[in-house]
Amino acid sequence: MDNNLQSLNDLFGGSLEEVLKTLSQEEAEVIKLRFGLDGNKCHSFAETAEELNMTPKMVRDNENSALKKLRESIKLNEDESTMKL
Numbered sequence: 001m002d003n004n005l006q007s008l009n010d011l012f013g014g015s016l017e018e019v020l021k022t023l024s025q026e027e028a029e030v031i032k033l034r035f036g037l038d039g040n041k042c043h044s045f046a047e048t049a050e051e052l053n054m055t056p057k058m059v060r061d062n063e064n065s066a067l068k069k070l071r072e073s074i075k076l077n078e079d080e081s082t083m084k085l
Contacts (some may be wrong), residue, residue, distance in 0.1 A: 019073055026052070027066035030059055 020028045029052055036042040045056040052059070 019070065022073065023066050023069060024062075026054075027062045027069070030062040031066045031070075034059075034063055 020031070023031065030048060032038050033040055033043040033048045033051060034045075043051065045059050048054070048059045049056045054062075
């Protein structure tokens with residue numbers, strides 16, 4: 001597992017793949033390419049757009065939507081952890 005993927009996996013308590021499944025297919029692909037997951041290098045908006053046959057704006061919109069969902073997931077995990085204490 002590469003360092004980016006391992007760091008995110010640690011952040012999500014070892015369940016990154018499960019979290020990515022909560023995203024749409026387009027959102028997950030954008031996140032994987034933009035942040036260099038699955039052994040990929042980090043891609044720019046333009047590179048990601050070309051790879052996925054999208055416009056850069058579509059990439060940005062998908063990334064923003066995915067990051068919002070991921071932040072909400074982190075917050076829920078933190079809230080659950082706090083409740084267990």
